[in-house]
Amino acid sequence: MTRYLRFLLPLLSICLLTAGCFRIGSVWFVVGLLLFGWIWIVGLIFHWSWIPPLALFIAFGTAALGLYLDPSRGFRSNFSIGPYSLLGTSDPGHSVVFLLPAVLCALFAWDLAEFHIRLQKASPEDDLTRMEQRHLLRLAGLAITASALWLAALTQHFNPSFEWVVILMLCSVWGIRRMVNWLLGQES
């Protein structure tokens, strides 16, 4: 299962990114994306270790750019309860429907590339099917939770003051830093 998903998810990610960025209007941007998608697949075939992290960065960067440059603002005003977004000022365009799943696919593609390397170290006698199933189940759980949170962020709204925004930002930076430090400490 993993061996198919390793290739399917990057393809899906690239297709969704292309669809999401199509509205920007630059043909070269779309061609560049397709070219990168091709390099991504070739890299996976030839086991280039630098490809999955690079692809993750490019996918997220492209998605951020697509969301920023999307001319079709007003997604929430058409589909949601409130007129404002999570932090108040901006309303995403229609591309969000493609770009959010695209980054999720890119994240899972990056994860499966690493997981595949770990599986390759295993012995043929090991029960890898069970391990693969549990891994994919966890990714599915993550996908569902992330989608639910996105949906909530796109449909619900609150309008905090600037001070709260700064406090929230500092808290998130501090929290993430603590989280990463903990994980790194665990590894060492």
Added chain:
Amino acid sequence: MNRPFLLSILIFLLLFVGFATIQPSILALALPLLLYLLAGIWRSPEKVQLRAERILDAERVKTGDEVTVTLKVSNLGSALEEVFLEDHLPAGLEVTSGSLQHLVEIPAGGSVSWAYTVRGRRGYYGLRSIRAIVGEHLGLARLDQELTTDGQLFVLPPVLRLRRVSIQPRRTRVFSGTIPARQGGSGVEFFDLREYQAGDSPRWINWRATARHPQHVFSNQFEQERAADVGLILDGRHRTNDFGDRSIFEHSVLAAAALADTFLNSGNRVGLLFYGRQITWTLPGYGKLQGERILHDLSLAEPGDSQNFQELYVPRHLFPSRSQLVLFSPLIPEDYDILAALRMRGYQLLVISPDPVSFEAEGIAETQTNILAKRIVRLQRTVMLRRLRGAGIQVVDWDTSQQFEEIAKRELEQRYFVPSGILR
């Protein structure tokens, strides 16, 4: 790059860009990454308590024999989702079946075991640890541990069975053996005549001599056969044994193992001196236990260099005077003086010399220069061996392309006669 670190960079970038552009949708991009990190923390292993056991079906094997290694890793802590186990195999051992690496899931209180078989070249191998990388399914939190185990493997050199090796030291021990003792008494080989004494068997009477001297009756005396002290000296100097990435040392070890076995089977007292990087002295002894000791020490022997033993070194105090010494060495011209000095002191010397010239020539191209060089070195060696033989030292020049059994049968089974002119 470290995975949590990479994710954190990406999250910080998205947060920065999201806050800078006041784009909540960009902030929302960081959500899956944050969830991913949280999932890693949530399922990260808490307290890892793994214990490893190793069982080898044999700790001492001959070269080429296979050993089954069984490993069992028990989890005494909480359940572990993903454990990568890898056994460290020392260089020189090769896996013939099974696998060294396993990726498993170990429940709390559970265990996992597996087996593999190895084969190795001569040597000592310490199997002391297993590597365990414990993590969760997403591979974010990883704990790298070394699990200590007990285990050692001695791969002994092969022992060739030789029928007999004829030696004749000047001094023998009091116990009966197979070495001619140069003394009359009971034995097999004719030694001398003496006047008949009461108690002599009538079958020992030499009728021909008695007929020539009617006043006397003569009886035959036979040469006594006794055990002897044999000192084996194994030359492990790097400069004499190693030629680039090839070493002739294994041939010396093979010959030493074969001769030690043969001498011990004949009831002799055998000791072994190895010198390379350092000196290893196996105290002289008799019997099968001594054979095992010698094989054990031979399995540990590796060629090396020492400032102190650049030249051939034989500590005479370790060997009884006028005993039999057997040197296993490819020899270099500088060794002549030391060997001649030993001979002068009354030691009976046998030198088993694997031929380094033909050995080295096998590994180099047949160019005109190389052929000429080979001829020169061959001449030097021939001269040196001739000088050694002239000094009363028995030298076996062993072309390593031939089997040692053939050489031993041809050169060691016959009684060695020292050339005339040499004081015995």
